[in-house]
Amino acid sequence: MQAVYSHSSGSRKPASVAPQGACDAHMHVYDHRFALHGSPDAMVDNATAADYRLLQHRIGTRRTVVVQPRIHGTDNSVTLDAIRALGSAHTRGVAVVRPDVSDAELERLHAGGIRGIRFTLYTPANATTDFSMVEPLAQRVHALGWHVQLHWSAGQIAAHADLLARLPCTIVFDHLARLPLPGALSHPAFDVVSRLRDNGRTWIKLSGAYLDSKTGAAGGYADTSAIAQAWVRQAPERVVWGSDWPHPTEPAPKPDDAVLFDLLGQWVPDEAVRHRVLVDNPALLYDFS
Template sequence: MPFKPNPTRPSFVPPLGAVDAHCHVFGPAGVFPYAPERKYTPCDAPKEKLFALRDFLGFSRNVIVQATCHGADNRALVDALKAANGLARGIATVRATVSDAELKALDEAGVRGVRFNFVKRLVDATPRETYVSIAERIAKLGWHIVVYFEAHELADLIPFLNSLPTKIVVDHMGRPDFAKGVDHPDFRRFVDLMAANPRIWSKVTCPERLSISGPPAYDDFVPFARALVESFPDRVLWGTDWPHPNMTTHMPDDGDLTNMIPRIAPTPDERQALLVDNPMRLYWSR
């Protein structure tokens, strides 16, 4: 589905220096072709549209995450990072065969981590030994690892996650099943993991992917995100997930998503940490 070209201007004004810490750039396909092994084909969503949305919503910076439709070809990501003039950082996808020179070039462009994807409908399985070898190499650069999985996979992944040598950022709160509620063992397992391992962070993102109650309020998202912001205020991030790839039910309004921020982070201190201090510490500390 195409993203909304004219989102609502949010009534919530983000604090100065706020970061959209989860978004993407796609194509344009004529310049940066999509990967032949991709599981879906998105609409083109070039850097110019992303930066215009950033400014319209009142944000100052972006963290751009390489999505599976581009595979391990990070050229569109690097192009956007260079065009951002220091106002964007990136999360890349790399293979075990990536060279030291390629990692150095990514680092110089503004990449600060790699993404490991365990969602089977989006990617073919990668052996965990491969991920470990990548983790050991990127740890030397001071990068971190972003992991994407679904809640039912967490129990099996916990030993692997705890073995990784870097900080770990979990996409979309580990995709909990909202129908089960915040007190269900599945979500409590994730909360307990964050409590036990101070290297694990979470993105409190993607109500449009997880909600059962639906737009524009996404009321059932709030208690899950609120629980993490309240319990781990210095290890949470927020992002739009623009341009919302692979959506099949509805396309969210990014203004509505932005207006949810004070519902999950009610105090000025929580919003400052969520939107400014935490992403700046993780992505712009060097």
């Protein structure tokens, strides 16, 4: 009987085999048992930790980073629960908080496996946070050894270059830094992020190939390879890979996660570097023992 995976086209396993300890450093869990924030249209059904576990078996990853989705707002209970469900020894989380979060709550989140906070501001109208919150919260989480994860448009990255340069903590840019295609390498944000990477504290997530690709699934997302390879060349020790399951931005049919995992082979052709991206780098960034 052919397996069916929630929010993932196809059923075959990837052609490439994930190394032991490989990490999916960007996925989300949606769960109706927890409070919802904003429009219910943003809710994704059948995207619980149990649903993801099936996908995890398909692509062969073991470690996971659960990123708090917008629909659950600043109630990070859904992410903490997913960390426990998927196994706290090999699962970490990225939370969403606002400046009124207490020190005690931050400590509770840390004990539950949280290692960063996310600012999803590429569509400000739907955002739980705003740009004024980034610097004060970065100061606070830096004391915990956390990072700030940014899902910003390339234009926002360029416009807030001075703010980014002031942040004291590690910075992680989502989804290839969302540089527009074609012409990603000539966009001003490419230079902004490249300068930040010189400081040794700035990382890139190799994820979300479909978000800015013009060739799309039919073209194997081939137009993303140049920017992904550029980030890897700059700092192979500061890139991680993520599936972005359950692909909340994408209509049906959803992307094929085997194709997305195999795409990493084109982005990172060298096997030793690919092992670093999947195993060693996330172990360092997310505090896996």
